[in-house]
Amino acid sequence: MRAIVTVTGKDRKGIIAEVCSFLAQQNCNILDINQTVMQEFFTMTMLIDTAECIVPFDELSSILSENGRRSALSIRVQREDIFNAMYEI
Amino acid sequence: MLDINKIFGTIDMIDRRHLDVRTITLGISLLDCADADINVCADKIKRKIESKAGRLVEVGKAIETEFGIPIINKRISVTPISMVAAACSSDDYPVLARALDEAAANCGVNFIGGYSALVQKGLTDSDIRLIRSIPEALASTKLVCSSVNVASTRSGINMDAVAMLGETVCETARLTAGDSGMGCAKLVVFANAVEDNPFMAGAFHGPGEPECEINVGVSGPGVVCHAVEEAGDCNFDDLAEIIKKTAFRVTRVGQVVAQEASRRLGVPFGIVDLSLAPTPAKGDSVARILEAMGLETCGTHGTTAALALLNDAVKKGGVMASSHVGGLSGAFIPVSEDEGMIAAADSGELNIDKLEAMTCVCSVGLDMIAVPGDTPASTVSAIIADEAAIGVINNKTTAVRIIPAVGHEVGSRLEFGGLLGSAPVMPVHDCSSERFIARGGRIPAPLHSLKN
CATH class of the missing domain: 3.20.70.20 (Anaerobic Ribonucleotide-triphosphate Reductase Large Chain)
Incomplete structure (x- = not known):
């Protein structure tokens, strides 16, 4: 399954490395990354493949959210379909 | 991958504009x-x-x-x-x-x-x-x-x-x-009740429906209201386009969810109901959309026209987003469940007569309206008859969900809590409809030509 990970928080060094390592620990493959900083605010979207993820989707969602909370980041993961449906005819 | 702004736009709709599947x-x-x-x-x-x-x-x-x-x-x-x-x-x-x-x-x-x-x-x-x-x-x-x-x-x-x-x-x-x-x-x-309505309290599984099916009702007054506010003072042509595009996105969410639920439960997908269903939460109100269009208060002159535009644009935008559309599809105006309607009723600008006019152009009818507890049954029947006449003549679904507030008078309030909200007790006409209701029988079906 393909999913979109969104990450927001105050910008600092190492955010991308941390989030990538969270995803690697769960065996998720990163397909694409889009990242920017707006007025010291870090925002990133990642397209990932969860086909070989070692935990079910709901657990992945709570792990990312909990890890994010500890790192002062908001991290959420949602299936890609919902975004495509809303913006593509 | 999709544009980062579109992805965060969706998340903003969920977090701040109450986008949900109702x-x-x-x-x-x-x-x-x-x-x-x-x-x-x-x-x-x-x-x-x-x-x-x-x-x-x-x-x-x-x-x-x-x-x-x-x-x-x-x-x-x-x-x-x-x-x-x-x-x-x-x-x-x-x-x-x-x-x-x-x-x-x-x-x-x-x-x-x-x-x-x-x-x-x-x-x-x-x-x-x-x-x-x-x-x-x-x-x-x-x-x-x-x-x-x-x-x-x-x-x-x-x-x-x-x-x-x-x-x-x-x-x-x-x-x-x-x-x-x-x-x-x-x-x-x-x-004119529909057989595949997913919304309560009027949902039933009609005799023409299959053994089992999944019907989904979408929502999103907050998303539409935000889009109308962002549009500023554009003309009605542009405003209708903006609402259509927003309704398309909201409905797509419902369509994806309906298909997934249907697949997982092994039950056929029935319809998506293209509705704007408000809640008592701030920022989730249909009345506030009408006010964002330029009305000082919902209920003032212009309200029916604003609601007609909204209702039509929601249907036009939504219908292309789903393979099957049905249910009550349209903007709902339940008074107790809509923070802006409650405020308008409290201010005296919104009364039952105006609400009745509004039901001519939207889904569904006189909904979640509290009236004084001593309202005679014949008056309640007459309110039902008026609303039914609007539905029958205009070939649309109409309904009445009215609450005689026992022990309460005009100006007090019934508290339901949760999504049902709170209803200010609204005045009804004092003159009797008793002889009219006592006649019984049937009002014949209307003619379908000579439409005037």
Whole structure:
């Protein structure tokens, strides 16, 4: 399954490395990354493949959210379909 | 990958603009549960509902997590009970209401609809038994919703049923007076009722529907309101386009969720109901959309035109986003469930007469309106008749969900809590409609030509 990970928080060094390592620990493959900083605010979207993820989707969602909370980041993961449906005819 | 702004735009709609799927409703046919013994019939009903809907809540929650879209309600609709119970030798229909209530509680859903009868042309013995039992059924259950269709464009208005329903509404208010007349919040009187409506309290699984199906109701007044506010003082051509595009996106969410629920439950997908359903939360109001269009208060002159544009644009935008559209599709104007409507009613700008005019151009009708507790049953019937006439003549669904507030007068307020909100008690006309309602019989079906 393909999913979109969104990450927001105050910008600092190492955010991308941390989030990538969270995803690697769960065996998720990163397909694409889009990242920017707006007025010291870090925002990133990642397209990932969860086909070989070692935990079910709901657990992945709570792990990312909990890890994010500890790192002062908001991290959420949602299936890609919902975004495509809303913006593509 | 999609543009980062579009992705965060969606997340903003969910987090700050109340974008959600309002309901996933599983329709279940109970026609095979008929039995001469009412207790056996009740057992069959319970078993069937629990076997078909046992996984509904669990599947709904899983979809919610995966898509990151809140699904506010998981509900069940069933075949009108007057049909299922027609074979029963007993007239103790509340037994069946309690069976529905238990089954719904065991499945973890928050409402079950279908304690209903379709009597637009006439009443069967079973319909009469069901309507007479509605006050007790609603007073003795928590989750059961009831509806009666009293009129249709093809059959006219069954005024005998309209007279009965006025009494039924008042009796239900009396029996549930200790609970703010909550029974009346679960009772809808329809004209041109639809068979695949996923929204409560009027949902039932019509006799023309399959064994089981998934119907989904979308929402999103907050998303539309934000889009209208962002549009500034553009002209109506541009405004309609903006609402259409927003409605398309909102409906797409419903379509994706409906298809996924259908796949996981192994139940056919029925329809997406393209509705703007408000909640009492700030920022989730249909009235505020009308005000964002340029009206000082909802209810002032221009409100009907604004609502007509909104309702039409929502349908036009939504219809292309879904493979099957149905239900009540349109903007809902339930007074107690809409923060802006409550404020407009409190200010005196919004009254029942204006609400009646608004129902000519939107879905569905006079909805969640509290009136003084001493309102005569004949006046309630006359309000139902007026609303039915609008539906019958204009070939649309209309409905009345009205709560006589026992012990309350104009200016006080009924508190329901949760999504049902709070209803300011609104004035009705004092002059009597009693002789009119006492006539009985049927108002004939209208002519379908010479439209003026």
